[in-house]
Amino acid sequence: KAQARSTPTATPSPRVATLNPIFDKQDIEPEHRVIADQAFRIIPGHCQAFLKNFYVRYDNPQHRGLGGKSTIILTGSVPDEEFRALFFHELGHLTDLGCFQGTAVAGSTPYMDKDEQIWKDDPSVSFYQISWMNSQAHNRGTTEEDFVSGYASWDMFEDFAESFVYYVLHREVFARRAAENDALAAKYQWFQEHLPDLPKVAKSNTRWDGAIPWDITKLSYDWKPPTELVARR
Template identity: 30%
Template sequence: MVEKIFASFDKRDFWKLLGTTLFFFLLFSFRNRVGEKPVSLLQVDYLSQDQELDRSLQEQEHGSPVDPVYFLSYLCQQKPSYCQKITYSGDLSDLDKFEYTTQYFTILSFLDQNKKFGIPVESALKTFIINSQKGKRRGGATASRITINLDSMGEKSEYRGVLTHEFGHIVDLGSLQGSQKIKNPDFTEFGKPKFAVDDPSLEYYRFSRNSESIRKSIAQKKDFCSGYGMSNPFEDFAECHNLYLNNAHLFRQMAQESNIMKNKYNFFANLFGNAKLQDNEAKLLYTQRRPRDTTVI
């Protein structure tokens, strides 16, 4: 007689039930695994996009006409947030738009990849206007906006220097910020105290100034990156920002006989981790001589 576990349930029934349960459990688990769709990393066909770009570059090298519309579109696909800030104004060709936008991408990417302090420059910059209107200044900037007026430039090559200078204002006024609520009274924005007492830019201003309108008595022409930089602390910052990023060799020459210039060089070297955008290796015959402005060196 078969030993009973319960009144009407023997050991053979128990093992049958256990086997059936295990079978369906494994079947259910297997079907779930088979039915799951893992996230694919093949969502975008970047190979085709890059191959198309390679073909376009090869055509360009062999004298075929450049398609600036395609290149600009491709550029904006890589970094749409950069392009969303741009406003084109005036009579600009597609080739002009591509060339000027490419340099804008290069500078902005460099700043955010290498700047060690402050909020990202991309976050500080809200609007970038490129226009071809005549009779206006070559460039201008606030804490969040840059305007470039192409027709006011003597040479097309000035664009890079002017844009790097204007980005200096974005770094200074928009990216580098203090956290204290107390405002410094000596440096203002149109007469209104704006800078927190721990704003990093104040250290730079004080290298050669007691206040926004008063230069230190020891500060001479050799202690500035350019004549234009002597006009106020904000242009001083932007001019040396441009000089360091594009002509660091020249900056080092200027610093040979000026402790103030040594401090300014080291300020930007530490801000950017000693990285430079490019170095044109311009030379200075007289170490105390200064250019009118750093954008036309």
């Protein structure tokens, strides 16, 4: 009697990763496309929608990175670790200036983005208020220890972007410093409250020894993203 044979079940092959089209461009090196795509996924979808333009320059531009409400421009002439950190710094600017916005009906604030008013119901205002009296001046009594880096003290937008990348890539060191400084504690808490779903994606290779770094994007870390962030889709 002939026995029915079952059809062997093929082992599913991994699905090919689909990169976000904004990064999947021929003039961007493949490794930079993947780095940017993975990093971009950490922010909420409604914030992702604000990125309209992404460019990587390989001609040694004057600035390693530039970012704003809808555009990120990075140099591709740096190590991958630094490229990722630069992306997060500029992603901080996009989150601050693009994703978080207020409305005119809420009223004005002492904070301006060049000639544009930043409105009172913009979530970023409560971050700026921690260290900034207005767009140019620190609050009275503010010290260099109140900023995650020297560059963060430059203006309120760099304060946000440097704090953002510090929170993303060096969260445990940020937390330790926050335990010793009220302003840093308030900034750390701000990210926990306003971006509660930002995953922990890295382990810092730095230790807090009291020396304030100038530039967070130059600090070493181990990239350890959760599986769902790098899973093939």
